[in-house]
Structures are given as structure tokens and as C-alpha cells.
Amino acid sequence: MADSARERIVTGANDTDSSAERRATELLRDRAQRNSNSPGMNDLRPRRFADYIGQRDVVNSIQIAVEAAKHRGDTLDHALFHGPPGLGKTTISQIIAREMDTTLVHTSGPALERPADVVGILSNQKYGDVLFIDEIHRLSHAVEEYLYSAMEDFRVDFITGTGAFAKTINLPLQKFTLIGSTTRAGMLSPPLRERFALTYHLDFYSDEEITQVVKRSAMILSVPIDEAGAEVIAKRSRGTPRIANNLLRRVRDFAQVRGDGKIDSGVAAEALRVEGVDELGLDRLDRLYLETLAKNYGGGPAGINALAASANEEVQTLEDVVEPFLLKIGFIMRTPQGRRATPQGMMHVGAPIESSDAGQRSLL
Ligand code: ADP
Numbered sequence: 001m002a003d004s005a006r007e008r009i010v011t012g013a014n015d016t017d018s019s020a021e022r023r024a025t026e027l028l029r030d031r032a033q034r035n036s037n038s039p040g041m042n043d044l045r046p047r048r049f050a051d052y053i054g055q056r057d058v059v060n061s062i063q064i065a066v067e068a069a070k071h072r073g074d075t076l077d078h079a080l081f082h083g084p085p086g087l088g089k090t091t092i093s094q095i096i097a098r099e100m101d102t103t104l105v106h107t108s109g110p111a112l113e114r115p116a117d118v119v120g121i122l123s124n125q126k127y128g129d130v131l132f133i134d135e136i137h138r139l140s141h142a143v144e145e146y147l148y149s150a151m152e153d154f155r156v157d158f159i160t161g162t163g164a165f166a167k168t169i170n171l172p173l174q175k176f177t178l179i180g181s182t183t184r185a186g187m188l189s190p191p192l193r194e195r196f197a198l199t200y201h202l203d204f205y206s207d208e209e210i211t212q213v214v215k216r217s218a219m220i221l222s223v224p225i226d227e228a229g230a231e232v233i234a235k236r237s238r239g240t241p242r243i244a245n246n247l248l249r250r251v252r253d254f255a256q257v258r259g260d261g262k263i264d265s266g267v268a269a270e271a272l273r274v275e276g277v278d279e280l281g282l283d284r285l286d287r288l289y290l291e292t293l294a295k296n297y298g299g300g301p302a303g304i305n306a307l308a309a310s311a312n313e314e315v316q317t318l319e320d321v322v323e324p325f326l327l328k329i330g331f332i333m334r335t336p337q338g339r340r341a342t343p344q345g346m347m348h349v350g351a352p353i354e355s356s357d358a359g360q361r362s363l364l
Helices: 019-029 057-072 089-099 115-124 141-153 191-192 209-220 226-235 241-258 265-276 284-296 302-311 315-328 343-348 354-363
Strands: 007-009 079-082 103-107 132-135 153-158 169-172 177-182 200-201 332-335 338-341
Touching: 057 089, 057 284, 079 089, 089 103, 089 132, 089 177, 103 115, 115 141, 141 153, 141 177, 141 191, 153 241, 209 226, 209 241, 226 241, 226 265, 241 265, 265 332, 284 302, 284 315, 284 338, 284 343, 302 315, 315 332
Parallel strands: 007 103, 079 177, 079 200, 103 132, 132 177
Antiparallel strands: 153 169, 332 338
16 A cells, blocks of 8 residues: 555644634744745655654664564554654654554644544544644643543543433544644643653754755755755754755755756855845744844843734744744743843844843843
8 A cells, every 4th residue: 555545634624723823833834835835745754764864762762662562463652742843753653653554644633623523533543543643732621631531541431412311422442542743742731641651852953964854855856966065955954854855945946047956055055045044044033033032122031922022923933933943052041031142142143242231130
């Protein structure tokens, strides 16, 4: 059976989504792909553990769990992946399903609006199937409660009818594996979090690993690229494979139109400059955030709500999409008083460093 045929995608409209959540979700899904409608994103996804670059500790641990489960003829324990968007949580989940030789059913927290949605999916699962729930932190409380017994005892109890006609139905389920993916592990309720026997954090990739991702993707897309060109793209990819792939496509287009189709360091740097991606990989939104903090708030401390209002952005977008990488490269700090720009962050947007001290003094 073809790999693609083994994945079912279950979606559903969610009228109750706030526009803030929707906006953040869009950005989370594909921050750098906003202008890209190129097909074939799936073609770049590694299909086996051996092709999955980086995250060695995570991959080693999962490989052991998968091998052991297969050896016992059992299903894999429920697993939770958390970490910033675009780092490979969906990809590794698909690899797990493939290596376990089962079907992956793909859905998301916001799509599972009513308990009936989740009961419907669960009752259709076959033995060993993987139910992948993206953005699992956005499950409604009612839906989450159904998952507790489903995950632990492989059954759901639901009530039909009302009043005197109310009846509890116990529905046994096939043993399955739930894989949850989230950018916000902290937002998961403890009872749900505790039901995942396997929990993994995916971290940003090193420049070397991202260079490998770029070279691998260029090969699949048949784009000629030299080592230096791949390194330039990698350095500006914010340690994130999804961004690397998207930037590669943008550079490929530039090379095709303005050059001879080949990517070297000069072509890559010029293409990314045109795209508004700076040498550290920060884009318009990152710079807007930093500039607001550095210039409007003298480097902080500033509360996230105030920053979001000044930058005209959603809090969730700033927290999930912008801040993780700025924290990682040491441009900002989260303090009990609020966000602060570090001297490196201030310098990056050309703000005078003394103003950071002034900002602090004004609060004393
Ligand atoms: P997430 O679910 O964490 O948001 P995805 O799994 O959707 O991220 O990954 C985004 C893209 O990045 C994928 O389409 C895939 O091509 C690429 N990718 C992710 N992780 C890796 C990896 N370890 N090696 C190579 N490519 C990767």
C-alpha cells in the first residue's frame, strides 16, 4: 500500500475558534510559507528514522520503544511531542506509524469540537492504529475527558438520551496509540499529560543539521546547490527544518529568475535579503517584536500584553512563534517583571544599550 494511502486526515470546522487562535495557528502551521503555495511539501518529509536528521536522543529512544513494541506484538505506548512549530513533530509521528506498519489518523485539537467527533474517530480505529492529534493543548475539556478512558482502558462511556431516557453506553475500543503534538506542553492538563508514557521535547536544530536538511531537500527538488549556499540558507533558518525548506524554495525561485538556477552563497544571501530575512534568520515579525521592546519600551521589562498591543499582534503568536527562537539566541529574557531585551538583542535592532538600563531604572 502506498504510504500516502495510509494516512487519513480528519478535520472539522470550529466556529468557536477565536480569531486570535486562528491567526496564531496559521502562523504556527507555516510561518515562512505564507507566500508559498508550492505543492510537494510532503515529498520532503523523511519517511524512515534513518532519513530523519538530528534529534538523535529522541529518535534513539523512540526507535527502542517501537522495536520493543513490535517484538512483543503490542501497540506502541501513547506519546507526546512538544516543541516549537516546524521542528518535525508531525514528521516523526508519521515515521512511527510507518515503522509500526499501521495507519495514522491525523486530526487536531480544534477540529475535535464535540465529544461525538472523538468517539466517532476512536470507534473507527483498528488495532494498533495511530491517532495523531496536532495542537492537542487546544482540545476542549469535554473531548479531553473522553480521551482519559480511551487512552487508559481502551473504552469510552457515553450517555445517550436525556432525563428518564438517559442511558450509559460502554463502547470498547481497539487498542490504539495516541500521539499528541503541541507547542505548549504547559497548557496540557495534568491528567492528560500523565497518560502519555512517552514524552519528548524537540529542540531547535544546529546549523550543521539544518545544512543537511537543506542539502537533502535540494537533492529531492533537483536544485543544484553548493555547500556554502546550503550553509547560508541554514544559518537563516532559525534552527527549523520547515523554515529551511521554505527558504530553499524561495532561493530556488530567485536563482531561476535572476541567475542560472544554481544556488551558491552569493545567490542565497541576495535572495534572502530580498525576502526580508536577515543574517540571523529573523524576519519582519521578529524584528518588529524586538524593535518594539527595544525602542518603545527602552529594552523592557514589558508585559507580553503590552508588547502585543504595541506591535499589533496576538499574544499567542508572539509567545509561540516569535519568542522561542529569540530566547534561544539570547536576544530576550523572560523575567517575573516581563520581557527584557538583552544587550545583543538591543544591538541587533540598533537600539542604544544604555536605554535598557534606563528602562529598568524607571521601574525602580
Ligand atoms: P511540526 O509538526 O513540528 O510543526 P513538521 O513535522 O510538520 O513539523 O516538519 C516540517 C517540515 O520540516 C516537514 O515537512 C519536513 O520536510 C521537515 N522536517 C522536519 N523534521 C525534519 C528532520 N528531522 N529531517 C529532515 N526534514 C525534517
